[in-house]
Amino acid sequence: QVQLQESDPGLVKPSQTLSLTCTVSGGSISSGGYYWSWIRQHPGKGLEWIGYIYYSGSTYYNPSLKSRVTISVDTSKNQFSLKLSSVTAADTAVYFCARFYGSESYSYFDYWGQGTLVTVSS
Amino acid sequence: DIQLTQSPSFLSASVGDRVAITCRASQGISSYLAWYQQKPGKAPKVLIYAASTLQSGVPSRFSGSGSGTEFTLTISSLQPEDFATYSCQQLNSYPITFGQGTRLEIK
Numbered sequence: 001q002v003q004l005q006e007s008d009p010g011l012v013k014p015s016q017t018l019s020l021t022c023t024v025s026g027g028s029i030s031s032g033g034y035y036w037s038w039i040r041q042h043p044g045k046g047l048e049w050i051g052y053i054y055y056s057g058s059t060y061y062n063p064s065l066k067s068r069v070t071i072s073v074d075t076s077k078n079q080f081s082l083k084l085s086s087v088t089a090a091d092t093a094v095y096f097c098a099r100f101y102g103s104e105s106y107s108y109f110d111y112w113g114q115g116t117l118v119t120v121s122s
Numbered sequence: 123d124i125q126l127t128q129s130p131s132f133l134s135a136s137v138g139d140r141v142a143i144t145c146r147a148s149q150g151i152s153s154y155l156a157w158y159q160q161k162p163g164k165a166p167k168v169l170i171y172a173a174s175t176l177q178s179g180v181p182s183r184f185s186g187s188g189s190g191t192e193f194t195l196t197i198s199s200l201q202p203e204d205f206a207t208y209s210c211q212q213l214n215s216y217p218i219t220f221g222q223g224t225r226l227e228i229k
Contacts, residue, residue, distance in 0.1 A: 098165075106172035109211070
């Protein structure tokens, strides 16, 4: 059973960089076939896809956040990470990491972390 | 970006009821649609993918239909554990987008 667990940065100050790490257990990121994703959910709102990375390092970001987002992978630690720069209060949200399966026929997020609330405040 | 609009946004129903939630896409997305269930303080859980394929382990009272721009999630007989928020998600084209969610509450 694949499990994902986000780190817990808690409080981040405005203009700083939000950093999160997702640790994957029960399966190897390097096995391929899946994209390792970050998704966020503003309080009381819908889900927003941030971006994902393949084990090879290929990335795809949501254009709305692309200028501020970097997703990286460390296959030796079976982890992937999110950095979001120049944060504001609008970046306060619950951040989820998730595994994404995509094929020519269908795509979906099949495993998720529990989510971590990141608050941007001075 | 492809916008997904769910209706209704809020639904009140009773145990045993049959309910349907609609997801409309701003442009055609073939069958590249998934449905998720999310309970308060928890991560979403995939119920349906490819518009109508039931994820392994999901009860058969859940079903999905549709293609193109209009999709429906149906719960045939509501159980107490089904009261949650339901969201649709598309990947016909990037960026991946989600609907705003439908909150299903006990009447």
